[in-house]
Amino acid sequence: MKLRVDLLPHGAYSDTVLIVDVLRATTTAITYLERGADALLLTASPERALALRGTTGEDGTDVRDDRYLLGGERGGLAIPGFDFGNSPVEANSQNFTGRTVVMNTTNGTGAAHVAGTSGKHVLLASLRNAHAAARRAKALAVEEVAIVCAGTDGRVGMDDVYAAGVLAEYLMAMGEFTVDDGARIALTVRRTVGNPLEALSSSAHGIALDRLGLGEDVRYAAQVSESTTVPVLADTQDIEGALRFVAG
Amino acid sequence: MKLRVDLLPHGAYSDTVLIVDVLRATTTAITYLERGADALLLTASPERALALRGTTGEDGTDVRDDRYLLGGERGGLAIPGFDFGNSPVEANSQNFTGRTVVMNTTNGTGAAHVAGTSGKHVLLASLRNAHAAARRAKALAVEEVAIVCAGTDGRVGMDDVYAAGVLAEYLMAMGEFTVDDGARIALTVRRTVGNPLEALSSSAHGIALDRLGLGEDVRYAAQVSESTTVPVLADTQDIEGALRFVAG
Numbered sequence: 364m365k366l367r368v369d370l371l372p373h374g375a376y377s378d379t380v381l382i383v384d385v386l387r388a389t390t391t392a393i394t395y396l397e398r399g400a401d402a403l404l405l406t407a408s409p410e411r412a413l414a415l416r417g418t419t420g421e422d423g424t425d426v427r428d429d430r431y432l433l434g435g436e437r438g439g440l441a442i443p444g445f446d447f448g449n450s451p452v453e454a455n456s457q458n459f460t461g462r463t464v465v466m467n468t469t470n471g472t473g474a475a476h477v478a479g480t481s482g483k484h485v486l487l488a489s490l491r492n493a494h495a496a497a498r499r500a501k502a503l504a505v506e507e508v509a510i511v512c513a514g515t516d517g518r519v520g521m522d523d524v525y526a527a528g529v530l531a532e533y534l535m536a537m538g539e540f541t542v543d544d545g546a547r548i549a550l551t552v553r554r555t556v557g558n559p560l561e562a563l564s565s566s567a568h569g570i571a572l573d574r575l576g577l578g579e580d581v582r583y584a585a586q587v588s589e590s591t592t593v594p595v596l597a598d599t600q601d602i603e604g605a606l607r608f609v610a611g
Numbered sequence: 612m613k614l615r616v617d618l619l620p621h622g623a624y625s626d627t628v629l630i631v632d633v634l635r636a637t638t639t640a641i642t643y644l645e646r647g648a649d650a651l652l653l654t655a656s657p658e659r660a661l662a663l664r665g666t667t668g669e670d671g672t673d674v675r676d677d678r679y680l681l682g683g684e685r686g687g688l689a690i691p692g693f694d695f696g697n698s699p700v701e702a703n704s705q706n707f708t709g710r711t712v713v714m715n716t717t718n719g720t721g722a723a724h725v726a727g728t729s730g731k732h733v734l735l736a737s738l739r740n741a742h743a744a745a746r747r748a749k750a751l752a753v754e755e756v757a758i759v760c761a762g763t764d765g766r767v768g769m770d771d772v773y774a775a776g777v778l779a780e781y782l783m784a785m786g787e788f789t790v791d792d793g794a795r796i797a798l799t800v801r802r803t804v805g806n807p808l809e810a811l812s813s814s815a816h817g818i819a820l821d822r823l824g825l826g827e828d829v830r831y832a833a834q835v836s837e838s839t840t841v842p843v844l845a846d847t848q849d850i851e852g853a854l855r856f857v858a859g
Contacts, residue, residue: 370618370767519618519767521792544769544815551803552796567792 388471528553636719647708776801
């Protein structure tokens with residue numbers, strides 16, 4: 364079995380894909396499902412998210428679809444018109460039973476759209492569900508597990524590379540893999556850069572979030588294998604412009 | 612001063628850029644200049660390289676411009692119609708005095724075009740000229756040195772990341788830098804993955820070259836700071852579709 368780590372999303376994926384945006388999209392996505400959400404819809408743009416929910420009609424009629432809650436960020440802050448930012452700590456304090464959360468974020472939902480159009484099995488992974496996500500990927504994959512780091516604004520992030528290294532380490536404890544250069548780099552980072560909180564806090568993205576007063580999210584995201592929830596791309600994609608993930 | 616390492620070419624560069632494609636484009640480029648070439652023209656496509664030199668006219672007249680020699684590869688092998696592959700060992704056995712070498716390669720010349728359109732000072736770096744390239748970059752930079760890894764077919768390569776780590780280490784011995792996530796990853800790889808030959812030989816690109824019978828090029832490219840030649844993007848770019856580098 365092959366283990367491939369893309370330090371940035373790239374190209375097509377033929378088998379099983381783990382998408383990693385540990386600060387914070389995939390961490391938050393897991394939390395929405397843990398807190399009862401029926402499903403997640405990851406959209407390619409904020410506009411698509413707003414359109415899905417609908418809005419107040421021109422005649423004042425409310426045509427909003429109240430099944431949908433909107434979560435997302437730009438520059439780390441909630442998008443105007445959205446119900447939630449992209450905060451796992453905020454998500455963890457709410458109850459989403461019976462709701463679908465429509466997500467759009469700077470890096471993570473874009474990475475999902477790159478991978479989601481090609482991979483046979485597409486899962487969302489973070490440090491919090493690392494062991495469960497690795498186990499699930501190992502069970503699904505036939506030829507290759509690809510770990511795809513979302514990165515930050517098109518650049519490689521220490522936070523995602525470290526998390527990819529943790530996932531790679533779990534996978535390699537579960538079976539034989541031939542590893543690519545990206546996996547070797549991620550494993551090297553995982554084994555050298557310190558504990559998960561140090562790695563995330565010292566990353567450019569972690570420092571930026573801390574400056575926005577979101578350091579609690581970084582600490583939450585640094586918890587390893589506390590959750591067994593793995594968001595899985597659903598086979599039936601009935602909503603245009605959005606990828607539907609359900610708890611696997 | 613800021614030190615930035617892009618593990619793949621990305622976006623715009625505002626100050627001083629070191630482009631790294633250690634296997635093999637930047638290593639070979641340095642060798643052409645060491646072996647007497649007046650200049651290098653890095654083109655965005657093989658077609659542009661062929662057009663620059665000209666060809667035999669339809670009436671049989673030779674309209675080739677004999678100042679130009681063409682070097683480049685696709686899949687590691689010489690491009691049809693080119694004079695040379697992309698081999699530093701081959702380049703090192705020739706005399707290029709009075710000639711201009713027109714280069715086009717899979718990854719390196721593209722990276723140069725990404726960086727060359729924005730950076731104030733653009734240099735080509737490899738392991739072979741690492742110390743000289745770092746020193747030159749340090750002398751030129753006002754705010755930032757960006758080390759840009761060419762990668763392999765859009766994916767991060769251990770070979771370039773390792774070389775970026777060597778360059779970063781030299782730079783940090785020459786002055787105070789604040790480093791980004793990419794630089795931290797490159798330094799981690801540099802300090803962990805073994806000696807230069809091990810790092811290059813074990814990279815996916817190194818293995819592929821060895822399989823093509825080009826292992827001698829990998830060994831040549833793994834030599835550290837044997838050359839003081841640093842190709843520098845010339846101020847005057849008088850040839851459309853090509854970047855002109857001269858010995859700095």
